[in-house]
Amino acid sequence: MKPTVFIARRIPQLAMQLIAPVAEVRLHEGALPPTRTELLDGVKGCAGVLSLLSDRMDAEAFDAAGANLKVISNFAVGYNNIDVKEAKQRGIAVGNTPGVLTEATADIAVALLLAVARRLPEGWRAVEQLQWQSWEPLGWLGLDLAGKTLGIVGLGRIGSAVAQRLAGGWGMKTLYTARSAKPEFESQFDARHVELDELLRESDFVSLHVPLSDATRKLIGAPELAMMKSTAVLINSARGEVIDQVALYEALKANRIFGAGLDVCDPEPLPVNSPLRELSNCLIVPHIGSATVTARNAMAERSARNLIAGIRGEALPYAV
Numbered sequence: 677m678k679p680t681v682f683i684a685r686r687i688p689q690l691a692m693q694l695i696a697p698v699a700e701v702r703l704h705e706g707a708l709p710p711t712r713t714e715l716l717d718g719v720k721g722c723a724g725v726l727s728l729l730s731d732r733m734d735a736e737a738f739d740a741a742g743a744n745l746k747v748i749s750n751f752a753v754g755y756n757n758i759d760v761k762e763a764k765q766r767g768i769a770v771g772n773t774p775g776v777l778t779e780a781t782a783d784i785a786v787a788l789l790l791a792v793a794r795r796l797p798e799g800w801r802a803v804e805q806l807q808w809q810s811w812e813p814l815g816w817l818g819l820d821l822a823g824k825t826l827g828i829v830g831l832g833r834i835g836s837a838v839a840q841r842l843a844g845g846w847g848m849k850t851l852y853t854a855r856s857a858k859p860e861f862e863s864q865f866d867a868r869h870v871e872l873d874e875l876l877r878e879s880d881f882v883s884l885h886v887p888l889s890d891a892t893r894k895l896i897g898a899p900e901l902a903m904m905k906s907t908a909v910l911i912n913s914a915r916g917e918v919i920d921q922v923a924l925y926e927a928l929k930a931n932r933i934f935g936a937g938l939d940v941c942d943p944e945p946l947p948v949n950s951p952l953r954e955l956s957n958c959l960i961v962p963h964i965g966s967a968t969v970t971a972r973n974a975m976a977e978r979s980a981r982n983l984i985a986g987i988r989g990e991a992l993p994y995a996v
């Protein structure tokens with residue numbers, strides 16, 4: 677008898693083609709993530725779960741699955757939705773999809789940075805609302821990128837890809853944080869490993885790329901925003917919880933920084949009544965960093981291979 681796996685949402689067909697021959701698939705068909713009850717019911721008796729970043733996989737979910745559970749395969753590189761420590765204690769393997777969404781997510785960070793710097797949403801709104809009356813010598817003035825300083829918070833795969841685009845393309849000087857220095861990157865680009873405070877004080881553009889953890893939750897709060905230049909732009913394509921969103925709203929509202937571009941929010945989706953929606957200097961997109969056909973197909977393949985290896989008791993090809 678084939679083992680049963682729960683797949684928390686319809687993902688690219690490639691994953692189904694790989695999984696269906698080796699496992700009985702229980703698919704959550706809804707357009708929205710499974711509710712907690714649907715998730716806990718769905719995983720019952722499963723050997724594997726293919727989860728999304730919106731599915732909390734913790735002790736309660738592992739208990740609901742039962743003793744057969746061997747693997748959680750996340751359809752994402754970030755795995756803050758999974759209690760990895762608890763999974764490891766129970767001998768449950770955890771996999772993710774690193775690398776294949778790096779370029780797509782770096783593109784979104786750069787797209788947000790350019791759009792906020794050059795005030796594209798405000799310009800588009802003026803066109804849409806029929807308020808564009810002439811070429812404006814003093815209208816919609818934005819920021820240049822060339823020769824400016826870029827601050828990358830978390831120079832890993834995605835952070836480096838963003839820096840390569842902006843240092844290589846626009847000749848931006850790069851400051852970065854990471855747990856360890858990256859001498860190879862420094863020798864290739866005009867880059868320096870610094871403390872977060874220095875990065876925030878010196879940078880014209882700050883882009884966040886750290887994973888969400890206890891160490892990075894609300895890493896950017898009121899004190900950190902106060903350190904930034906009044907002309908600085910803040911980009912977040914990491915996780916919404918890395919920023920204190922109330923403090924960000926206050927800083928943007930008072931024009932203490934120039935603007936922000938967010939691919940991620942806290943919570944997601946952004947509540948209807950979030951005051952961030954009212955701000956003209958805040959551009960928000962719906963967590964679309966990896967939303968390209970190429971990236972999502974590659975994520976489907978990696979997450980399927982992790983799931984299959986896990987239910988067979990083999991080492992995961994992309995283990996957390």
Ligand code: NAP
Pocket residue numbers: 753754755774775777778781829830831832833834835853854855856857885886887888891892913914915939940963964965966
């Ligand atoms: P990665 O290669 O592991 O890079 C993470 C970087 O953060 C590393 O440079 C790491 O330092 C640094 N770091 C980790 N903890 C830190 C801490 N406490 N203080 C300072 N730096 C710290 O990961 P990635 O593939 O670039 O992905 C990064 C994150 O982006 C993911 O975890 C996910 O949350 C998010 N993401 C979002 C989207 C989207 O759709 N918006 C798509 C993909 C990923 P070391 O290099 O020294 O270890």
Ligand code: GLV
Pocket residue numbers: 729751752753754755777965966
């Ligand atoms: C997306 O946010 C991911 O972590 O893959």
